[in-house]
Amino acid sequence: MKSxxxxxxxxxxxxxxxxTGLNLKKGQPLVITAPLNAQPLVRKLTEQAYKAGASxxxxxxxxxxxxxxxxxxxxxxxxxxxxxxxFEGLGKAFTDGAARLAVAASNPMLLAEMDADKVSRAxxxxxxxxxxxxQPIVTFQTNWNIISYPHVEWAKxxxxxxxxxxxxxxxxxxxxxxxRVDGPDPVAAWAEHDEALHKRADWLNEQNFSALKYTGPxxxxxxxxxxxxxxxxxxxVARNGVRCIANIPTEEVFTTPHKDRVDxxxxxxKPLSYNGTLIENISVRFEHGRIVESSxxxxxxxxxxxxxxxxxxxRLGEVALVPHSSPISQSGLLFYNTLYDxxxxxxxxxxxxxxxxxxxxxxxxxxxxxxSGGNESLIHIDWMIGSDKIDIDGxxxxxxxxxxxxxxxxxx
Amino acid sequence: MKSxxxxxxxxxxxxxxxxTGLNLKKGQPLVITAPLNAQPLVRKLTEQAYKAGASxxxxxxxxxxxxxxxxxxxxxxxxxxxxxxxFEGLGKAFTDGAARLAVAASNPMLLAEMDADKVSRAxxxxxxxxxxxxQPIVTFQTNWNIISYPHVEWAKxxxxxxxxxxxxxxxxxxxxxxxRVDGPDPVAAWAEHDEALHKRADWLNEQNFSALKYTGPxxxxxxxxxxxxxxxxxxxVARNGVRCIANIPTEEVFTTPHKDRVDxxxxxxKPLSYNGTLIENISVRFEHGRIVESSxxxxxxxxxxxxxxxxxxxRLGEVALVPHSSPISQSGLLFYNTLYDxxxxxxxxxxxxxxxxxxxxxxxxxxxxxxSGGNESLIHIDWMIGSDKIDIDGxxxxxxxxxxxxxxxxxx
Numbered sequence: 001m002k003s004x005x006x007x008x009x010x011x012x013x014x015x016x017x018x019x020t021g022l023n024l025k026k027g028q029p030l031v032i033t034a035p036l037n038a039q040p041l042v043r044k045l046t047e048q049a050y051k052a053g054a055s056x057x058x059x060x061x062x063x064x065x066x067x068x069x070x071x072x073x074x075x076x077x078x079x080x081x082x083x084x085x086x087f088e089g090l091g092k093a094f095t096d097g098a099a100r101l102a103v104a105a106s107n108p109m110l111l112a113e114m115d116a117d118k119v120s121r122a123x124x125x126x127x128x129x130x131x132x133x134x135q136p137i138v139t140f141q142t143n144w145n146i147i148s149y150p151h152v153e154w155a156k157x158x159x160x161x162x163x164x165x166x167x168x169x170x171x172x173x174x175x176x177x178x179x180r181v182d183g184p185d186p187v188a189a190w191a192e193h194d195e196a197l198h199k200r201a202d203w204l205n206e207q208n209f210s211a212l213k214y215t216g217p218x219x220x221x222x223x224x225x226x227x228x229x230x231x232x233x234x235x236x237v238a239r240n241g242v243r244c245i246a247n248i249p250t251e252e253v254f255t256t257p258h259k260d261r262v263d264x265x266x267x268x269x270k271p272l273s274y275n276g277t278l279i280e281n282i283s284v285r286f287e288h289g290r291i292v293e294s295s296x297x298x299x300x301x302x303x304x305x306x307x308x309x310x311x312x313x314x315r316l317g318e319v320a321l322v323p324h325s326s327p328i329s330q331s332g333l334l335f336y337n338t339l340y341d342x343x344x345x346x347x348x349x350x351x352x353x354x355x356x357x358x359x360x361x362x363x364x365x366x367x368x369x370x371x372s373g374g375n376e377s378l379i380h381i382d383w384m385i386g387s388d389k390i391d392i393d394g395x396x397x398x399x400x401x402x403x404x405x406x407x408x409x410x411x412x
Numbered sequence: 413m414k415s416x417x418x419x420x421x422x423x424x425x426x427x428x429x430x431x432t433g434l435n436l437k438k439g440q441p442l443v444i445t446a447p448l449n450a451q452p453l454v455r456k457l458t459e460q461a462y463k464a465g466a467s468x469x470x471x472x473x474x475x476x477x478x479x480x481x482x483x484x485x486x487x488x489x490x491x492x493x494x495x496x497x498x499f500e501g502l503g504k505a506f507t508d509g510a511a512r513l514a515v516a517a518s519n520p521m522l523l524a525e526m527d528a529d530k531v532s533r534a535x536x537x538x539x540x541x542x543x544x545x546x547q548p549i550v551t552f553q554t555n556w557n558i559i560s561y562p563h564v565e566w567a568k569x570x571x572x573x574x575x576x577x578x579x580x581x582x583x584x585x586x587x588x589x590x591x592r593v594d595g596p597d598p599v600a601a602w603a604e605h606d607e608a609l610h611k612r613a614d615w616l617n618e619q620n621f622s623a624l625k626y627t628g629p630x631x632x633x634x635x636x637x638x639x640x641x642x643x644x645x646x647x648x649v650a651r652n653g654v655r656c657i658a659n660i661p662t663e664e665v666f667t668t669p670h671k672d673r674v675d676x677x678x679x680x681x682k683p684l685s686y687n688g689t690l691i692e693n694i695s696v697r698f699e700h701g702r703i704v705e706s707s708x709x710x711x712x713x714x715x716x717x718x719x720x721x722x723x724x725x726x727r728l729g730e731v732a733l734v735p736h737s738s739p740i741s742q743s744g745l746l747f748y749n750t751l752y753d754x755x756x757x758x759x760x761x762x763x764x765x766x767x768x769x770x771x772x773x774x775x776x777x778x779x780x781x782x783x784s785g786g787n788e789s790l791i792h793i794d795w796m797i798g799s800d801k802i803d804i805d806g807x808x809x810x811x812x813x814x815x816x817x818x819x820x821x822x823x824x
Contacts, residue, residue: 027489039448039475046478050485056493057482061473063451066458070469073462077439081468085508089501096497 003040004150004172012181013147014044016248018052020190021145022099023244026053031093034103036063038149041103058093060086064110070122071114079121082129091132097240100137100144107153108336112276119275120305127378139363140236140356143244146339148175157336178249178327178340194245197234200321200410201253204231207402209394212319214266216390218283223319223348224261226373228359231255236356251328251343254320256357258373260289262316269345270384273336277302282383289315291350306350312377318349318357324388324408338382346386346405351377415452416562416584424593425559426456428660430464432602433557434511435656438465443505446515448475450561453515470505472498476522482534483526491533494541503544509652512549512556519565520748524688531687532717539790551775552648552768555656558751560587569748590661590739590752606657609646612733612822613665616643619814621806624731626678628802630695635731635760636673638785640771643667648768663740663755666732668769670785672701674728681757682796685748689714694795701727703762718762724789730761730769736800736820750794758798758817763789 003010018024030049034042039061046057070078094100111119137144155167162170176182180189214221233253235245268282279299284291291314296303307314320342322329328344335341353374355363362368370376392405403411415422430436442461446454451473458469482490506512523531549556567579574582588594592601626633645665647657680694691711696703703726708715719726732754734741740756747753765786767775774780782788804817815823 026487029493029495036448036451036473043475043477043481046475047481047485050481050487050490053487055487055490056495057478058495058498059473059475059478061448061471063455063458063471065455066469066471069455069459069462073459075438075462075465075467078462078467081441083441083468083470083505085501085505085510086470088504089497092500093495093497098497 004168005040005176009176009181010041010044011048012186013176013179014041014048016179016181016186016190017045017101017145017147018048020187021147021245021248022101022143023242024049024052024054024099024143025242027055028053029056029058029093029098030054030101031090031098032057032059032101032103034059034061035105035151036061037151038103038105041105041147041149045101045103060090064107067110071111071118079118080125082122082125084129087130087133091136094133094136094142097142099142099242102144102146103149104146104337104339105149105151105154107151108157108273109153109276114276116302116305123275124309124378138352138354138356140238142240143238143242144246145244145248146246147179147248148337148339150175154336158333174331174333178331180249190245194234197250197253201231201233204253204255204394207394208397209402210397211261211395212404213393213395213401214385214390215393216387218267219265219385219390221262221264221266221286222395223316224258224289224373225319226256226258226353226358228362228372229255230357230359232357247339247343249328249340249343251326252320252322252347254318254357256353256374257316257319257348258289259312259315259317259353259375260373262286262289266348266385268383268385269387269390270334270341272381272383273334273341274299274302274306274381279303291315306379306381309379310377312375313351313379315350315375315377316348317351317353317375317377317380318382320347320349320382321392321405322346322386323405323410324386341384342382345384346390346392346408347382347384349380349382351375351379351381416580417452417588421588421593422453422456423460424598425588425591426453426460428591428593428598428602429457429513429557429559430460432599433559433657433660434513434555435654436461436464436466436511436555437654439467440465441468441470441505441510442466442513443502443510444469444471444513444515446471446473447517447563448473449563450515450517453517453559453561457513457515472502476519479522483523483530491530492537494534494537496541499542499545503548506545506548506554509554511554511654514556514558515561516558516749516751517561517563517566519563520569520685521565521688526688528714528717535687536721536790550764550766550768552650554652555650555654556658557656557660558658559591559660560749560751562587566748570745586743586745590743592661602657606646609662609665613643613645616665616667616806619806620809621814622809623673623807624816625805625807625813626797626802627805628799630679631677631797631802633674633676633678633698634807635728636670636701636785637731638668638670638765638770640774640784641667642769642771644769659751659755661740661752661755663738664732664734664759666730666769668765668786669728669731669760670701671724671727671729671765671787672785674698674701678760678797680795680797681799681802682746682753684793684795685746685753686711686714686718686793691715703727718791718793721763721791722789724787725763725791727762727787727789728760729763729765729787729789729792730794732759732761732794733804733817734758734798735817735822736798753796754794757796758802758804758820759794759796761792761794763787763791763793
């Protein structure tokens with residue numbers, strides 16, 4: 001398989017993922033999950049991991065052709081089934097100390113033409129079965145990292161007006177630039193960027209806001225923060241003691257909203273790509289944390305289906321701040337890929353919260369997370385509400401306000 | 413990835429594997445293990461499985477490049493590690509009812525240049541870790557099948573005197589022919605072949621021999637059979653009630669020797685390809701079931717290492733009868749692949765026995781299998797002792813003898 005990224009750049013990307021992202025420890029096993037088309041990157045990641053002292057690298061590949069075969073030939077019952085044994089095994093690997101690396105490189109429109117009910121059932125079965133594998137990840141029991149690799153269908157979607165080869169080249173270049181591996185010293189670039197994100201998170205934690213107030217076109221939202229919430233961004237120390245940067249790229253500082261304390265109206269500033277459906281111009285109204293009205297100019301029925309997934313699907317699990325000047329936002333591109341799009345702008349996420357975004361006394365106890373306002377759901381879907389027209393104020397515990405964002409940029 | 417087998421033939425091969433080999437049931441999950449180069453076949457297998465009503469097809473791919481990266485860059489400690497979590501998961505899948513399909517399509521010489529000690533340690537760690545996955549297979553708790561697919565390095569080894577493309581084409585043709593999918597009706601061909609194998613096994617079971625006596629050049633061996641042994645061949649009904657043909661191709665009828673009752677000398681009639689080492693002109697002498705002398709004109713040190721793996725490695729776990737006129741034998745080729753070479757000639761296997769080759773009263777109880785003379789080991793290595801110069805007599809319980817093979821063919 002020929003890679004659209006040169007061997008030297010592939011090696012840089014892999015090295016940043018293994019050494020800066022995962023910070024893989026000598027003697028640590030590594031489990032990679034990846035689509036087959038990412039094989040050239042996986043081979044480099046495997047090399048870099050062994051060079052870093054990995055005890056064993058195991059890759060679980062998925063093949064989009066096999067996914068499509070299921071929709072084409074599978075029986076109706078097949079769409080409620082998921083490989084629980086595999087996710088349980090992955091969960092055991094992570095709990096026993098393996099690092100986790102996910103390569104995100106899929107065709108965002110793969111299932112666009114498929115039966116929406118089957119897609120939704122298959123996703124639900126998968127989400128439920130995947131819990132044992134995701135639990136050690138969302139609770140940071142081990143060091144983990146997600147990184148991207150070009151996919152031809154993805155490239156054509158992001159760059160629709162050029163040839164296939166050119167689109168792949170442009171996407172490859174964008175991935176390298178946005179992943180901060182295009183400079184002479186990616187490790188130093190990441191260290192500097194990480195420090196900047198930590199400074200922002202520290203400032204927000206010092207302020208200890210009880211809520212954020214968003215104002216902008218179509219948006220007038222008061223978003224209460226969970227009790228004992230903690231802002232995080234950049235690297236963090238997983239519970240196995242390893243400092244890792246989970247997402248490459250990452251531009252956000254984020255925390256947990258209170259699931260019952262969100263009120264007002266908010267409008268999306270970018271389309272949401274969800275399983276091959278582009279949901280455009282989302283606008284929703286919250287009452288006591290729950291979405292009570294929702295609309296979209298395109299894909300509204302899919303949006304409403306998503307909100308009905310379970311009780312927590314119409315409540316928020318994450319709030320993230322990203323300046324409009326972030327490299328992804330400045331690229332002006334819609335990537336149809338959460339890892340990229342969520343780092344383009346301020347966003348909120350429907351569904352499951354991250355226990356990591358709580359004080360130490362809370363985050364290790366699921367009951368305390370819940371009691372502090374942490375939302376629970378099978379889904380976690382980010383959508384963009386930031387732009388250069390958004391102002392955000394922090395509301396302190398005494399009711400006073402502090403400017404946080406002005407016209408999409410940090411106020412100070 | 414371009415396949416050396418035409419789309420139509422690939423579909424036939426996949427259909428025989430799914431429908432005749434596995435006999436996959438409606439609603440049954442399927443787990444495939446395959447090397448990455450077998451992707452074109454895996455895609456067809458997945459399609460055929462969904463057409464047959466599979467509830468879910470999950471493929472675990474392995475990549476030879478990743479295996480090599482470990483030998484190239486891995487730390488010394490890495491060679492004692494195996495992905496136990498994955499094998500435990502696979503074991504759970506099979507125990508819970510999933511069918512198992514293994515695609516055997518690797519480069520037999522992949523590790524030929526690697527450090528023998530590391531290869532041996534990695535194999536041992538893998539064998540131990542794989543037990544939970546192999547146990548439901550060797551005890552036929554579920555229906556399973558192994559099938560082959562060309563690999564360029566494998567093709568060059570089998571056909572060293574032609575171009576790479578021609579070698580691949582020849583290997584592809586050989587696989588189709590030997591797998592009996594080259595005719596107009598592979599399903600009927602397999603039904604007929606299966607019936608013939610069952611007739612041979614039935615006759616051997618009626619005779620109820622206590623031992624077989626092998627005579628030929630360099631061979632004078634009395635091979636006692638296990639108490640309550642059963643000859644099997646062709647399709648069998650797995651414990652989940654599904655009749656399957658585990659190996660494609662299969663030409664053998666086989667049973668379990670008694671681990672303590674093998675005496676005399678036997679010479680191999682073909683080289684044994686073991687992890688990239690070709691062991692040539694093996695000759696061994698048994699006393700009370702154990703190999704007490706061994707020699708080989710090439711690869712002798714590897715042979716001796718294998719025999720030292722554990723207590724059961726120097727004893728027999730399988731004896732199989734294959735006529736010299738079998739299609740694989742007639743091809744005159746050495747395939748460097750057990751699935752093919754073991755079906756070319758009469759053979760014996762060092763190591764672990766199959767509990768399936770015992771009466772029903774014994775086979776479900778590991779203690780009874782052991783007490784009846786069933787051998788235990790981490791290894792199971794077949795080697796060929798058949799040729800057109802071998803005679804085999806069956807020794808009945810009363811000491812009388814019955815001709816079984818004459819000059820490498822069934823005596824009657």
